Amino acid sequence: MNITLQPSGFKLDVRPGERILEAAHRLGYECPHGCRDSACHVCAALLVEGRVRQNGVEMNQGEIFTCLAEPLEDCLVHWDGVLASSVLPVRELTCQLIECQAVGGDVYRVRLLAPEGEMPLYHAGQYLLLQRETGEFSAFSLASAPHQGRELELHVFARDGSSKGLPGYLDREGTARIRLPFGDAHLAELPDGPLVLLAAGTGMAQMHSLIEHCRARGFTPPIHLYWGVRRAEDFYEISHWADWQKLPGLSLHKIVSDGWEGRGGLLYQAIREDFTDLKGLHIYASGSPTMVYATLDALVEAGMDAHQMRADVFAYAPRS
Missing domain, CATH: 3.10.20.30 (Beta-grasp domain)
Structure with a gap:
């Protein structure tokens, strides 16, 4: 019909x-x-x-x-509100705070609940804008995946700068004003080959969303996650980490740039060590512009087509 x-x-x-x-x-x-x-x-x-x-x-x-x-x-x-998969409207919502919990490394897991009847629409890997106490909006990657419905999750680094007081502000208010969705480094459609996910620090939030979305959608090609921090104590708790370790198609790598007993070095060095052939890989990167562009250049030098790599940095911090 x-x-x-x-x-x-x-x-x-x-x-x-x-x-x-x-x-x-x-x-x-x-x-x-x-x-x-x-x-x-x-x-x-x-x-x-x-x-x-x-x-x-x-x-x-x-x-x-x-x-x-x-x-x-x-x-x-x-039927109002039906959209093609690649087009989502930007909406502003006032969400209830469910949780603002310290999870290590000066990072807080923030869980929000959108109002009933106002389902947040976004693609896995996108980000939102969160209103601060000053009234200004700042960007935070969504760690949740679309199948989680009204519940949204963020990983907020609150060691210094303007984010240091954000957890306390959210606790006092009990609500958060957000705008979403933003970003084009997402998975509106699942790729037809292996995923390589590169996360620096709380860039892990975006990769968390991508992995949970792939799990929910029954994605079968291999997924390789590389999570890099400067010091070992900067790693923070990921609630699904133990579950991920049991998945046969998911490889997890923790990398510290300043020596520890585990794997050291930079993210792009690990990729070049692990993959002699970069063709066919779908690579997503989340981190500072310096980290993302250094990774891009190193992998292109190793034989990657630049179009294989996606990162929001390319849109908000383009280089000449």
């Missing part, structure tokens, strides 16, 4: 027995939903033409819930 959506004009080819929301997700559309079998009303739409079956009842007009509605013939449905 063909479902035509208004006002977007998108057309869904729905398989027999498939619900409208299921078809939209299979075809890569971003849709408003809360996944509570219509109890949340987030996925509500208006049936304009055609027939659907919902909870055993046939309907030919009126409000339907796309998580339950199974088309019986071609339909015309008015």
Whole structure:
């Protein structure tokens, strides 16, 4: 059956027995939903033409819930908020603070809950802007993945500078004003080959999002994570680390630039040691502009095509 959506004009080819929301997700559309079998009303739409079956009842007009509605013939449905996978609107939300916990290395794990009925839309690997006490907004990578719904996670480095007082401010307020999503170093679509993820410090947040998204989507090619810090005590607690260690397709590497008993050196040195052939790798990097560009240059010198590497630095700190 063909479902035509208004006002977007998108057309869904729905398989027999498939619900409208299921078809939209299979075809890569971003849709408003809360996944509570219509109890949340987030996925509500208006049936304009055609027939659907919902909870055993046939309907030919009126409000339907796309998580339950199974088309019986071609339909015309008015469903606001449906977007193509590559296009997400920037929204501003006031979120409830769930947790602001020190996890080591002067890093705080900040967990936020978006308002009910205002599902945050973003791709794995994107970042948000968080309002500080001064009223200014600063960028923080999302450590959560889209399948986590209303819950968002950030890793905030609060050793010095403007972020030092941020955890205390969030604790006092109990809420956080955010804008999202931003960034093009994301996984709107899963790649067809191995992933190499390079994280410096709290750049780990972005990689956390990518790994959790891949886990949720059943990604099967190998994933190689390289997490680098200056000193060993700068590593912080990752709640899923123990689970990741059990995954056969995921290789974890911790690297310290200033000597320790484990692996030392720089991230790009580790990549060059581990991969004699860089072709076919999809490389994501998160860190300072200096780190990202040094890594890019070193890997290009080793035979990587520059287009294989993605990083938000390329957009917000372009070099001539």
